[in-house]
Amino acid sequence: MQKIAVVTGANRGIGFEISRQLAHLGMKIILTARDEKKGREAARRLQNEGLDVVFYLLDVTKEESIGRLVEWLEQTFTRVDILVNNAGIDIDRGYTALQSDISKIKETMETNVYGPLRLCKALVPIMRKSNFGRIVNVSSESGSLNGMTTGHPGYRISKTALNVVTKLLGNELLGTNITVNSMHPGRVRTDMNPNGQRSVKEGADTAVWLATESTATGKFFSDRKEYDW
Numbered sequence: 001m002q003k004i005a006v007v008t009g010a011n012r013g014i015g016f017e018i019s020r021q022l023a024h025l026g027m028k029i030i031l032t033a034r035d036e037k038k039g040r041e042a043a044r045r046l047q048n049e050g051l052d053v054v055f056y057l058l059d060v061t062k063e064e065s066i067g068r069l070v071e072w073l074e075q076t077f078t079r080v081d082i083l084v085n086n087a088g089i090d091i092d093r094g095y096t097a098l099q100s101d102i103s104k105i106k107e108t109m110e111t112n113v114y115g116p117l118r119l120c121k122a123l124v125p126i127m128r129k130s131n132f133g134r135i136v137n138v139s140s141e142s143g144s145l146n147g148m149t150t151g152h153p154g155y156r157i158s159k160t161a162l163n164v165v166t167k168l169l170g171n172e173l174l175g176t177n178i179t180v181n182s183m184h185p186g187r188v189r190t191d192m193n194p195n196g197q198r199s200v201k202e203g204a205d206t207a208v209w210l211a212t213e214s215t216a217t218g219k220f221f222s223d224r225k226e227y228d229w
């Protein structure tokens with residue numbers, strides 16, 4: 001049976017490449033983006049490669065937007081197999097925690113933490129019906145407590161919190177066939193990180209592996225190996 005994968009923030013960068021790689025494995029991709037024009041264009045690029053990709057408008061910070069997606073998924077498909085929480089923002093580079101702008105931290109939390117949690121809450125009930133699910137939270141080394149340094153406090157706090165979401169849901173879903181993991185893609189050359197050394201192809205690899213091959217749950221990975229929380 002063809003698997004169905006929902007990817008957030010998939011109009012560019014790592015999310016676009018994760019969509020491409022999953023589609024190349026034969027899945028139907030629900031490529032979501034908050035900007036209709038950019039999302040449709042990204043979906044068209046993959047369709048032109050002969051891939052099975054449909055666009056759906058999704059702003060992960062908007063409860064109503066998530067509600068519309070879930071209603072459409074339930075009406076259109078009998079299952080959802082994969083959720084990749086990739087959408088993310090990094091808007092307080094150059095700040096220290098002592099100089100931090102709390103409004104930027106709140107905005108970052110909405111996108112990087114509450115969005116993924118809302119989507120998990122909405123999609124796990126669908127996954128439970130088929131007793132299958134692979135949830136991948138695109139986190140970062142910036143959220144690793146053991147590797148914590150300084151800088152972009154909102155981003156770091158959000159990625160640590162996202163890892164807590166992974167741990168909690170991993171524990172809550174133990175004994176089911178629904179796995180939840182965090183991954184760090186490495187430093188990838190995208191709009192978010194123009195100086196990154198890695199290609200998006202390399203950056204997407206561990207997320208795709210977690211979505212398709214690994215049976216681990218409640219863990220943090222990079223380069224297909226466990227990464228220090």
Ligand code: NAP
Nearest residue numbers: 009013014034059060086087088140187188190191192193
């Ligand atoms: P990117 O090129 O900036 O892409 C971010 C994506 O998230 C864009 O498609 C953006 O949409 C989308 N997005 C932002 N807010 C959204 C919202 N409210 N609703 C829906 N989509 C939203 O960054 P990237 O490097 O590919 O990053 C992807 C993920 O990898 C992020 O979670 C990031 O934290 C993580 N990561 C990246 C690196 C790296 O080195 N690049 C390292 C570690 C972790 P718009 O185009 O509309 O803005």
